[in-house]
Amino acid sequence: xxxxxxxxxxxxxxxFGGLQALKNxxxxxxxxxxxxxxxxxxxxxxxxxxxxxxxxxxxTGEARIMGHCVQHDYRAARRHLGxxxxxxxxxxxxxxxxxxxxxSGYFGLRRNDDWIDExxxxxxxLSKADSNMRSLSGGMKRRVLVAQALVHKPPVIILDEPxxxxxxxxxxxxxxxxxxxxxTGHTIVLTTHYLExxxxxxxxxxxxxxxELVALDDTASLLxxxxxxxxxxxxxxxxxxxxxxxxxKSLGNARYCLALASADELEQVLCVLRTAGVSLEDVSxxxxxxxxxxxxxMERT
Amino acid sequence: xxxxxxxxxxxxLRFWRVSxxxxxxxxxxxxxxxxxxxxxxxHHVSVxxxxxxxxxxxxxxxxxxxxxxxxxxxxxSLIQSKITGNIVFVLLPPxxxxxxFLAYLLAAVVRGLVxxxxxxxxxxxxxxxxxxxxxxxxxxxxxxxxxLGALGIIAGIWSxxxxxxxAFQNFxxxxxxxxxxxxxxxHSLPPFWxxxxxxxxxxxxxxxxxxxxxxxxxxxxxxxxxVVVGCFxxxxxxxxxxxxxxxxxxx
Numbered sequence: 001x002x003x004x005x006x007x008x009x010x011x012x013x014x015x016f017g018g019l020q021a022l023k024n025x026x027x028x029x030x031x032x033x034x035x036x037x038x039x040x041x042x043x044x045x046x047x048x049x050x051x052x053x054x055x056x057x058x059x060t061g062e063a064r065i066m067g068h069c070v071q072h073d074y075r076a077a078r079r080h081l082g083x084x085x086x087x088x089x090x091x092x093x094x095x096x097x098x099x100x101x102x103x104s105g106y107f108g109l110r111r112n113d114d115w116i117d118e119x120x121x122x123x124x125x126l127s128k129a130d131s132n133m134r135s136l137s138g139g140m141k142r143r144v145l146v147a148q149a150l151v152h153k154p155p156v157i158i159l160d161e162p163x164x165x166x167x168x169x170x171x172x173x174x175x176x177x178x179x180x181x182x183x184t185g186h187t188i189v190l191t192t193h194y195l196e197x198x199x200x201x202x203x204x205x206x207x208x209x210x211x212e213l214v215a216l217d218d219t220a221s222l223l224x225x226x227x228x229x230x231x232x233x234x235x236x237x238x239x240x241x242x243x244x245x246x247x248x249k250s251l252g253n254a255r256y257c258l259a260l261a262s263a264d265e266l267e268q269v270l271c272v273l274r275t276a277g278v279s280l281e282d283v284s285x286x287x288x289x290x291x292x293x294x295x296x297x298m299e300r301t
Numbered sequence: 302x303x304x305x306x307x308x309x310x311x312x313x314l315r316f317w318r319v320s321x322x323x324x325x326x327x328x329x330x331x332x333x334x335x336x337x338x339x340x341x342x343x344h345h346v347s348v349x350x351x352x353x354x355x356x357x358x359x360x361x362x363x364x365x366x367x368x369x370x371x372x373x374x375x376x377x378s379l380i381q382s383k384i385t386g387n388i389v390f391v392l393l394p395p396x397x398x399x400x401x402f403l404a405y406l407l408a409a410v411v412r413g414l415v416x417x418x419x420x421x422x423x424x425x426x427x428x429x430x431x432x433x434x435x436x437x438x439x440x441x442x443x444x445x446x447x448x449l450g451a452l453g454i455i456a457g458i459w460s461x462x463x464x465x466x467x468a469f470q471n472f473x474x475x476x477x478x479x480x481x482x483x484x485x486x487x488h489s490l491p492p493f494w495x496x497x498x499x500x501x502x503x504x505x506x507x508x509x510x511x512x513x514x515x516x517x518x519x520x521x522x523x524x525x526x527x528v529v530v531g532c533f534x535x536x537x538x539x540x541x542x543x544x545x546x547x548x549x550x551x552x
Contacts, residue, residue: 055551091382
């Protein structure tokens, strides 16, 4: 079990009527990874997750969770997987605690209350444990969905937009919790439209566009490939030395933008300015973020 | 096994939590039928020799309640779960399709039996009830509840909207139960309708269930029992095939 990938997807295609939802997608996620699956609405993220969870069946190709085929060995595959679905679903007949007990039972677990209490505490739901699901706010229902995905302590956890509609403070505590779970060895896969979350949390990123995998790399490499560091300066007087002027882009009002190959180059630029007797009024550094990478990827044809 | 038991328990709890609506309401309806029809017809209709019309009506109403409520339980649970999206909670766990089927089926049978028993107890307030062969009637109630429970699973899986399920209920279940001899013996019908009734599986259930009360029936049990068992098995097989393929549940 040690060297088996947490998730392996091999040449998966899926068509819904006239819509090719996934086109020959392959990717492998190793155990312990914190992985982001990104893409615009309708790119195929949820379809891929549904196939991994057994909610949809691939037309061709094979998906495995911890080495278990999601079709032929579906019971083992599902035992190893926890999914937080995107839709805010709940059963209005039950309280939060009942919901979690029932979900534990579905996974063959009885007397799971110690773990249920711990999840409830970590997700700040303990005070709502005996409230009916109907009475919870949207953010709380979302957290119950997370709790439901965790009742059976799955080694692989997929979160499909877990922070949609959750306020900032809760979002942070939720990520803190997920990060701790990741640190204890669980594999985390998430989809989100908050790209700064993905950039901040995930070490590796896949991007889907119209059902095709268009990027699959370390977050750092993706960011690096997206472009150079940019130095924005405002100078006084407005006389940039010629060696800088030739490579600068004027932003108007004595403001310029310079592309830097590395952070090292900053020193050099400052030195040139000092010798030329030009003083700095303002300075800032811009690094391309995941949003820039994402936009580039989506615009590429 | 725990997965199956949990799902079964959940399905039973689901209707029990709203028993006012799922048990008491159908019981009141059945008792109203009893009062109205017995008032209107008891002096005009004689069905079996030595059996009064009210006594004749009781097993019919009990069985009708069993059947309608078994159908209502599995079908409404599935359609609600599908429409609200919480069906995902039973699709994600490692519950096999056979366990899934049995849990919904047995919960439907339980609901049918609970409502049937309530109706029976209710009718005892109005008329003395004697059951000659209670175990036979119970066997018919379980089989009938099972058959309609299975039909409810099929309807719940197939329907995508509440009105589709309502159509199933209004255009199939209601006519089949009302025209099954709950309120009359099919021998009182004109030949054409008598022949039609023989194609209604629900007729055989009511008839066999009633035989357990009086030891008299419209057709022989040696015909009726195999029909009921056969229908139950056929519908169960259809359910299992649909569930195994994930029809309308797993895309």
